[in-house]
Amino acid sequence: MDTNAYEIRLPEINVQGIYPRAALFEHNCVPNTHRTFDADLTLVVRAAVDIEKGEHLSSIYTDNLWGTWERREHLLNSKHFLCECARCADPSELDTHLSSLKCTQCQDGFIQPSDPLDSDSYFTCDTCGAHVSAVPVRATLEELQAEVDRVEEDPSIAACETLVWACSKILHPNHYLILDLTYPLMHLYNSSEPLSREQLDRKEQLCKQFLRIADVLTPGISRLRGIVLFELQQSTDAKGTYIVQLQGRQDKRGAHQQVQGGSGEPGGGSVGAAVGAARAAGGPTGS
Ligand SMILES: [Zn+2]
Ligand SMILES: [Zn+2]
DSSP states (O other): OTTTOEEEEOSSOEEEEOOTTGGGSEEOSSOSEEEEEOTTOOEEEEESSOOOTTOOOEEOSSOTTSOHHHHHHHHHHHHSOOOOOHHHHOTTTTTTOTTOEEOTTTSSSEEEESSTTSTTOOEEETTTOOEEOHHHHHHHHHHHHHHHHHHHHSOOHHHHHHHHHHHTTTBOTTOHHHHHHHHHHHHHSOTTSOOOHHHHHHHHHHHHHHHHHHHHHSOSSOHHHHHHHHHHHHHHHHHHHHHHHHHHHHHHHHHHHHHHHTTOOTTHHHHHHHHHHHHHHHSOOOO
16 A cells, blocks of 8 residues: 555645556656646646657656655665666766765865665765765764754754754755755745845745756656745745835935935035935834
8 A cells, every 4th residue: 555555645634545547657766747636636647848759657756855865765665666767876866966965075076975876885076086985974964864853843944044054064055954954944934924135035045946956856847846936936026025115215215315405404415314324224124
């Protein structure tokens, strides 16, 4: 049942469904189909990208944003096979670097498993060629995973950003453990609440990072792309509102300064400028 069932996310609960024909789709860590469920739980499968005649139709049986070790282990435990797709076989995961760590020897390069299909293979720097055994890499990742799990129990902007900053010294910015933190962060920077310009910029930066990853790992139609585009649109809307409000305040200030400056009194311009500056300092800055 667990091996062949599809997980269905409902508002209150997740359930599993058996779909005999959909179960025939082969697995690929970069799938070319996308699935949704109708209200009556009918499974709808669409081509996510253009598919050539004769090309295999594929679906993904695991999490797209996990690293190769985690995906292959999950597939082995739940579906009883080891994936050897192009993404799994590529040390850089198709240049997304979801499993890459920073090299401690040269500081410029990233270390990646020399043979990603062998979980015990050593790691090699893509710049200086330094070798590292898989054992310390695995230990480091387990330590960081424990920290990420702890923050994920009750995520906040401050806690996530602090751990992202710490992880960024060790991991590639696209590493799956950092994505475990930046994905909730993208939502935590919620545009329905007042956000500063810097926070809106950060939300937009995160959305664009996920879109670049989605372009490679979930090309075409995907749930990830849909969610990220929704968040990006929220951020863009909020930025537009912020700019209009800022422009409005500047227009008001300019008009006020003109009135003060046009009074003919000596020093009127400087008084107007002082009032404007005081208002600017005391007024809402969007922070
Ligand atoms: Zn794979
Ligand atoms: Zn190096």
